[in-house]
Amino acid sequence: MPIVSDPVIVASGLRKEFGDFVAVDGIDFEVRPGESFGFLGPNGAGKTSTMRMIGCVSQVTSGSLSIFGLDPEHDGREIRSRMGVVPQTDQLDAELTVSENLLIYGRYFDIPRAECRRRTVDLLDFVQLTDRANEQVDPLSGGMKRRLAIARSLINEPDLLLLDEPTTGLDPQARHVLWDRLYRLKQRGVTLVLTTHYMDEAEQLCDRLVVMDQGRIAAEGSPSDLINRYSTREVLELRFAVDENQSEAAKLGGIGERHELLPDRVLIYARNGEDALSEVHRRGVDPVGSLIRRSSLEDVFLRLTGRALID
C-alpha cells in the first residue's frame, strides 16, 4: 500500500520574469517526500531560476509555490533552515580549511560549535574528505570541492536537498563518486531535487523528472517512462561524408518509425536497429559510420524540442 503523505514542494502556474525576459513561464509540478526529482533541460531553460525560487532566494513573480507546506514569501527563513543547497558555483570559502568551511556554515544555522564539529567528522567521512579536513580549499580538485559543497549543505541535516547541476565540469570518475553519495542520501530518505543537462545523470539519479525548454515543462515522467513515450527502443545513428547528410537521408524514407537529421549525423528511431541497418545497406546507402544504441533521454529531448540537449 502506498504511503500517502503531503508533497514537499507544490508549484502551480509558477512564473519568473526579469524585466521583459520570462525565465520561467508558468510551470506546475509536485515533489513527494523521499523522491529524487530532476529538472532536465539545456542552459537557459529556466532550471536554475526555478531552483532559486524553491531555495527562497528569488522572488516568485506570479503563480504559487509551497515548500514543506510553507510560503517562501513569508516563511523563507524557516524553509531555508530545513533545506540544503548545493549551488552550481560551489560558493566555498577558499581561504578557509575544509572543516572550517563546514563549521562556519553550520554557524549560519546557529548550530553550536561543538555540534558543528561532531557533524563535520561524520560528513567529511561521508564525502570521503576526512584526510583533507585541515587543508585549504583552494587547491582541491573540482570533484572534491563539489563533495565538500554537498557535505556543507548537509550540516543542518536537511529534509530537502537542492542540487544545481551537481556534476557539471567534473571528470567521469568524480561524477560516479558523486552519484554514489547522492544515491546513499536518497536511501536515507532525503528528498533530492536537482537540475542537469546530462541525460545519463538524470537516468542515474531521478525517480521522476520534468523536461524543461524555454521556461516551460515539455514532459514529465520517470526516465524509462519518457523514453517509452517519446522514443523507440533503439536508435540507429548514421554518419555520412560532410554535406551529404541531407541527400543521403532522403534515400532512407520508410525505415524505422522516425528520423532526425542532425548537422553531423542522421538518427533513425526503430524498434530493432539491426533490421533498420540491413535495410539501409539493402538500399545501397553506404554511411561512413553506423552505431546502434538504446534510446536515451537525449532522444526524448530531441523529439520534444527539435534540438539537441548539449549544442
Added chain:
Amino acid sequence: MSTPTAVRVWENHLLRYRKIWGSHMLGAFVQPVLYLLGMGVGVGALVDRNAGSVVTLDGVSYFAFLAPALLATTAMMSGGQTSLWEVADGFIWSHRYQAMASTPLTPSEIANGLALWHATRIALAVTAVAAVLALFEETRSWGLLLAVPVAVLTGLAFALPISAWSSSRKGGASFPAVIRFILIPMFLFGGAFFPVSQLPAWLQPVAYVTPLWHGIELCRGAVISSVDAGPVGVHIAVLVGYAVAGLVACHISFSRTLRP
C-alpha cells in the same frame, strides 16, 4: 539562547581575518606611525619655529595637532579599503554572501553582520594607533579612550556607504578611483595636516560636508584638552547620519543582489 544573526555573519569574517591579521595590523599601524614621525616630528619642527603657526593650530604644537587626526584618517582608510574588494569578493568572486543567503540569514542580517565586522576591523586599526599615541607625552591622555569609538564611527561613515556602492558593482575596475579621488584627497585636505581654514574659501564647505573633518575635530578635541572640538553634537550627528544612511543603503543593495 540563539546567537544574534549579525554575529553569525561576523564569525565568518573573523575566522578569515585570523589568517591575515598580521599583515593587516602591520599596514594599519605602520602607515600612521610613518606619518607621525615624518610629518609630526620632522615637518613639525619647521612649523613650530614659526610663531604664527602655533596660533593657527589652536595654540598646540604641530605634532599635537596632527597626531589625534591620524586616528580618524586611519579609520577612514581602514573602513574604505575593506569596503571595496573584500565586499565585492563576497558577491562576485567567492559568492560568500550568496552562500549565506541560502541559509536562514536574510540579506539585511548579512549587511548588519558586515557592519559589525567593519566596526571590529576599524577598531583594531584605530586601537593600534591610539597605543602609539599613548607613547608620546603630548598625546598621552584619557581622551584616547573616547577618541577610539569616535574614530570607529568616522570609519563606519565611510565603510557603510562605500559597501552599499561596491556591493552593486560587477567588478573592481572602479575601486582604485575611489581611493585616489575620494579617500586620498580627504586624507590630505580634510583637516588632518593643516586646518581647513587654510583651504581656499570655496573649498572649505566641501570639507564641512564630508565626514572626515567632523571625525578629526572630535578626535583632536578628545585627545588634546586645550583644543575646542566645536559643535560636538553636529559632528556626531553628521557621522551618525552617514553611517545610518550607508547601512540602509546596504540593506537595499544586499536585498536587490541576493533576492532578485
